[in-house]
Amino acid sequence: MSGIRTNAAAELLGVSPNTLRSWERRFGYPKPRRTQGGHRQYDLTELESLRRALLETHNISSAIELARQRGEGPSSPARLLDAFDHFDEGVADRILEESLAVRSVERSVEEVLLPALELAYEREGRDAERELGSRWATGWLHAARRVVAPATRPQGVLLFDSSPRLDLESLHVQALELALRRAGFRTLLLAFDLPPERIVRAIRAIDPTAFVFCGGEATLEVVGRLVYTVRQVGSAGPVFEYRESMPVTGEHGIPSLGTVPSEAVERLKAYVDSGRLEQVVVAPEVEPAARPGRVPAAANS
Amino acid sequence: MPLLTHTDDHARPGRTRTETVRFCSRCGGPDDALPGRPELRRRVCERCGMGVMLTAAGDALPGSGAAFLIVTAELAVSAVSRSGDKVFGEEGELTGSHLLAIVTSPLGDEQLEQHVRRAALSRTETIAMPVRLVPEDAPPVGTLSARIASCGSPHAALVAVEPSGFGIR
Numbered sequence: 001m002s003g004i005r006t007n008a009a010a011e012l013l014g015v016s017p018n019t020l021r022s023w024e025r026r027f028g029y030p031k032p033r034r035t036q037g038g039h040r041q042y043d044l045t046e047l048e049s050l051r052r053a054l055l056e057t058h059n060i061s062s063a064i065e066l067a068r069q070r071g072e073g074p075s076s077p078a079r080l081l082d083a084f085d086h087f088d089e090g091v092a093d094r095i096l097e098e099s100l101a102v103r104s105v106e107r108s109v110e111e112v113l114l115p116a117l118e119l120a121y122e123r124e125g126r127d128a129e130r131e132l133g134s135r136w137a138t139g140w141l142h143a144a145r146r147v148v149a150p151a152t153r154p155q156g157v158l159l160f161d162s163s164p165r166l167d168l169e170s171l172h173v174q175a176l177e178l179a180l181r182r183a184g185f186r187t188l189l190l191a192f193d194l195p196p197e198r199i200v201r202a203i204r205a206i207d208p209t210a211f212v213f214c215g216g217e218a219t220l221e222v223v224g225r226l227v228y229t230v231r232q233v234g235s236a237g238p239v240f241e242y243r244e245s246m247p248v249t250g251e252h253g254i255p256s257l258g259t260v261p262s263e264a265v266e267r268l269k270a271y272v273d274s275g276r277l278e279q280v281v282v283a284p285e286v287e288p289a290a291r292p293g294r295v296p297a298a299a300n301s
Numbered sequence: 302m303p304l305l306t307h308t309d310d311h312a313r314p315g316r317t318r319t320e321t322v323r324f325c326s327r328c329g330g331p332d333d334a335l336p337g338r339p340e341l342r343r344r345v346c347e348r349c350g351m352g353v354m355l356t357a358a359g360d361a362l363p364g365s366g367a368a369f370l371i372v373t374a375e376l377a378v379s380a381v382s383r384s385g386d387k388v389f390g391e392e393g394e395l396t397g398s399h400l401l402a403i404v405t406s407p408l409g410d411e412q413l414e415q416h417v418r419r420a421a422l423s424r425t426e427t428i429a430m431p432v433r434l435v436p437e438d439a440p441p442v443g444t445l446s447a448r449i450a451s452c453g454s455p456h457a458a459l460v461a462v463e464p465s466g467f468g469i470r
Contacts, residue, residue, distance in 0.1 A: 014343040019350030054344050056455055058326050058371045058380035060351050062396060 003033060003041035012047050013054070027064045075099035075108075080116035084133035085126070092136055105144060105182060106262050109175050113137055114260075121168045134166045141174045145181060152184035155209035155272050158202070160226060162192035162215035162245065172243055172261075173214040179261030183269065192218050196229035203233045209272055211235075212257060212264075214242040238271070320359045326380040327352025327392075329366045352380070357459050360427050361450030369461035371452065374421040376400040376414060379457060388440065388462060404432040404460070407444065416449045420458035424451045431465065 009030070010017040020042075023029065030050055032040035046067065053066040070079055075098040083092040099108040120126065120133045157180050163169035173189065180187040188206050190199060192215060211230060213223065223246070227239060242257045242264055257264035323332035325346035332354050346352045355371070362369070368388045371380035376399055381392035389395060389403050406413040408430055419425050427450040434442065445462040452459040 013345065015345045015350060016347070019345065022350055054353055058353060058355065058455070058457060059392065059396070060327070060345070060353070061393065062379065063353070 003043055004047075006032070006040045006042070009040075009042035009047055013051055023060065023064065027061065029064045029068060075102075075112055077112055077115035077119055080112055081119045081133075084116070084120055084129045084136070087129070087132055089132075089136050092133075093140075096140060106179055109141075109178065110260050110262060113140070114172065114175060117168055117171055131166065134168075134171065137171050138166075138174065141171070141178055145174075145178050148178070148181045151181070151186040153186070153272070156186040156188070156206040157210050157212060157268065158206060158208040159187065159189045159212045159214055159242075160192045160218075161189055162213070162218035162222070164217065169215050169217075169243065169245075176212075176214065176242060176261045176264055179265050180268070183265045185268070192222060192226070196225055199226075199229060200233055203230060203235055208235060208237050210237050210268060211239045212242050213239065213245045213254075216243065216245045218245065240268075321356050322359045322362065323354050323356050324362060324365075325349060325352035326355050326371055327383055329362065329369065329382045329384065331365060349383075352382075355452045355457075355459075356454070357450050357452035358427050361448055361452065361459050362461050363448065363463045367461045367463070369459055370395075370400070370403070372400050372417055372421060372458045372460055374418055374456070374458075376417060378403065385462075388442065388445075389434070390436070390439075400460070401435070403435055404445075404447070404462075405435050406430055406432050406447075417458045417460060420449050420451045421456060423456075426450075432460075432462065 004012070006017045006020060009032075010020045013020065020030070021040075024031065030042055030046040032042045035041050049070045050063060050067040053063040053070070054060075057063040057066060070076075070082060075095040080092060080095050083089075083095060096108060096112065099112045103111065117133055117137055120130045123130070159173060159177060159180075161170065161173045163173060177187055177189045186206055188202060188208075190202060192213075211226075213226075230237070230239070239254055240257045241254045243259050244256070246254055255267075257267045324330065325332075325348065328346060328349040328351070330346065330348045344353055346354060366384055367382065368384040369382045370378050370385060370389060373379050378395050378398050378400060381389055381395050386392060395403065400417060401410055401414070404413070413430065413432065416428055416430065427448055429446055429448050431444045432447040433444055434440070442464060444465050446465040448459075448461045450459045450461075451457075
C-alpha cells in the first residue's frame with residue numbers, strides 16, 4: 001500500500017493539514033497508518049477516492065461516506081461501475097490494472113469485470129453508461145485475448161454464440177473464450193446463425209473436441225441444424241451448453257459447463273483428460289427460470 | 302393581484318446580471334481566491350474545512366452566514382448550512398430528507414417543488430417565495446422569505462431563508 005505524509009495528503013486534497021486531522025478526529029476518515037516514528041501515512045487510494053467524492057457531493061460528511069463505500073477493497077465491481085457512470089475509460093483501465101496486480105486474469109474477469117457489467121445491466125435509465133461499459137469490456141477482453149500464448153493443448157473447442165451484440169450474455173461468452181484460450185485450448189467463437197455450409201470448413205480446420213452452445217437466444221431449429229451439420233462432417237465431439245443457453249427448460253440431456261468461465265474450463269479439462277462425459281456435471285442443480293420463447297423439455301420429446 | 306413569487310430585480314432583462322459568487326456549503330462564507338483562476342480554487346472551504354465551495358448567482362444569498370439548504374433535483378436535501386442547523390435542524394439528520402418534510406409554501410407545495418426542481422436542473426434566475434417550517438417542534442419563526450437559485454457543482458438548488466416578520470406566533 002502506497003502512503004504519503006500529512007502535508008502532501010493535504011495538498012492533494014486542497015485542504016490544510018489541520019483540516020485533514022480534524023476530519024480524522026470527527027469522521028475517522030481518511031484514516032492514516034502510523035510510521036515507526038509516529039508520523040501519519042495516508043493511503044493514496046483513500047485520498048483519490050475522497051478527492052473525487054468531494055467533487056460529487058455538497059458536504060464533507062456525504063463525500064466521506066461516498067469515498068468509504070468506494071474504497072471497499074481493491075478494484076471492486078462498484079468502483080468499475082462508477083467509472084462507467086463517469087464515462088471514464090481511463091479509470092476503468094486503471095481499476096482492472098489494479099485488480100491484475102492482486103488477482104489472476106480469470107479472477108479479475110469473474111470478480112470485477114462481469115459483476116460490474118451485471119450491475120450495469122440491472123439498472124434502468126442508464127443505457128449510455130451500460131453501452132460504454134459493454135464496449136469498453138469488449139475491448140478489454142479482446143486486448144487480453146491478443147496476448148494469450150499459443151495453444152498448448154491439442155484439443156479444440158468451438159463456441160456457438162447466439163447472443164445479440166453488446167448484450168451481457170455476449171460478454172459472458174467472450175469471457176469464456178478468453179478463459180479457454182488461456183487454459184491452452186484451441187478455441188474458435190462463431191455466431192449461432194451462420195448457415196451450416198459456412199461452418200463446415202471451420203469444423204474441419206479446428207477439429208473440435210467439444211462444441212459449446214452459448215448465448216441463450218437460439219431456437220430449437222437452429223440447434224438441431226447445427227448438431228446435424230456437426231455430425232455430418234464426421235465430428236463425434238460432445239455438445240455442451242454454457243449458462244443455460246439451451247432453448248428448452250428442464251432436463252434436456254445436454255451437459256452443462258456451468259455459469260462462469262473458470263467452472264467451464266475445469267469441466268472441459270475434466271472431460272478431455274478423462275475422455276468421459278460423466279466427469280462433467282450434467283443436470284443443473286436448480287431449475288433455471290424460463291426465458292421467453294423457451295419450450296419445456298417434455299413438450300420437446 | 303400582486304405577484305407573491307417574484308424574480309429578483311437584479312436578474313430582470315435590462316439590468317446588469319449579478320456576478321456569481323462562490324460560497325461554502327457549510328459556513329456560507331465567500332471564497333477568498335482570486336477570480337478568474339479556477340485552477341487555484343479550492344474545493345473545500347479554507348475557513349471552516351467542513352463545507353465544499355459552490356457557485357451561485359450573487360443575489361442568491363442574503364449574506365455571509367445565511368441559513369440555507371442545498372437540494373437536489375430529486376428534492377433531497379444534500380447540505381445544510383451551519384446557520385441552517387438552527388432553523389431547519391442538524392445537517393446530519395436532514396441530509397437525504399425530502400424538502401417538503403422540512404418546508405412548505407403558503408403558495409402551494411407544487412410551486413415550491415417546481416421552482417426548486419427547475420433550479421436544480423438548470424441555471425435559472427433567483428426567485429423569492431414565502432415558506433414555513435413543517436416540523437411541529439421547529440422554532441417559531443413564522444413565514445420565511447426563501448430565495449431559490451441554481452448552484453453547483455454538482456447541480457443543485459440553493460434555498461436560502463431569512464425572516465419576513467410575518468406570522469410569528
